[in-house]
Amino acid sequence: AQTVTQSQPEMSVQEAETVTLSCTYDTSESDYYLFWYKQPPSRQMILVIRQEAYKQQNATENRFSVNFQKAAKSFSLKISDSQLGDAAMYFCAYRSSRAGANNLFFGTGTRLTVIP
Template identity: 90%
Template sequence: AQTVTQSQPEMSVQEAETVTLSCTYDTSESDYYLFWYKQPPSRQMILVIRQEAYKQQNATENRFSVNFQKAAKSFSLKISDSQLGDAAMYFCAYSSRRGGADGLTFGKGTHLIIQP
C-alpha cells in the first residue's frame, strides 16, 4: 500500500517570504500522480498543483512550484511571495495512474501560518 508522509505539522512564514513544505511517499509503482491540496477553514479542498511521475519537469502554477525527486520519493511544495490568503492546511496526496479504485492517499497535512 502507498503511504504519504508530511513531517512538518506546522510551518510559519512572514508575508512575502518563501516557504517550502515537505512530502515523502512510498510506492512500488512507477507511474503515478502527486498532488498538493489546500484546505482553508471552510473545509473545502482545493487543488493547488499536480505532478505526473513520468514527467521530469517540475510543475509550476504561478507562485506555487514543486521539487519532484522521483528516486528519493520526495515531493515538496514551494510557495513564493507568501500572501495572507495562503494560510491553510496543506495536504500532499498520491494516486496510482489507474486512479479510481484507490482514490487519493493523503498525508496528515501541514498547517501553514502567514505572519503579517
C-alpha cells in the same frame, strides 16, 4: 497501500517570503500522480498543483511550484511571495495510475501560518 508522509505538522512564513512544505511517499509503482491540496478554514479541499511522475519537469502554477525527486520519492511544495490568503492546511496526495485504482492517499497535512 501507498503511504504519504508530511513530517511538518506546522510551518510559518513571513508575508512575502518563501516557504517549502515537505512530502515523501512510499510506492513500488513507477507511474503515478502527485498533488497538493489546500484546505482553508472553510475546510473545502482546493487543488493547488499536480505532477505526473513520468514528467521530469517540475510543475509550476504561478507562485506555487514543486520539487519532484522521483528517486528519493519526495514531492515538496514551494510557495513564493507568501500571502495572507495562503494560510491553510496543505495536504500532499498520491494516486496510482493503475486502471481502477482511482483513489487519493493523503498525508496528515501541514498547517501553514502566514505572519503579516
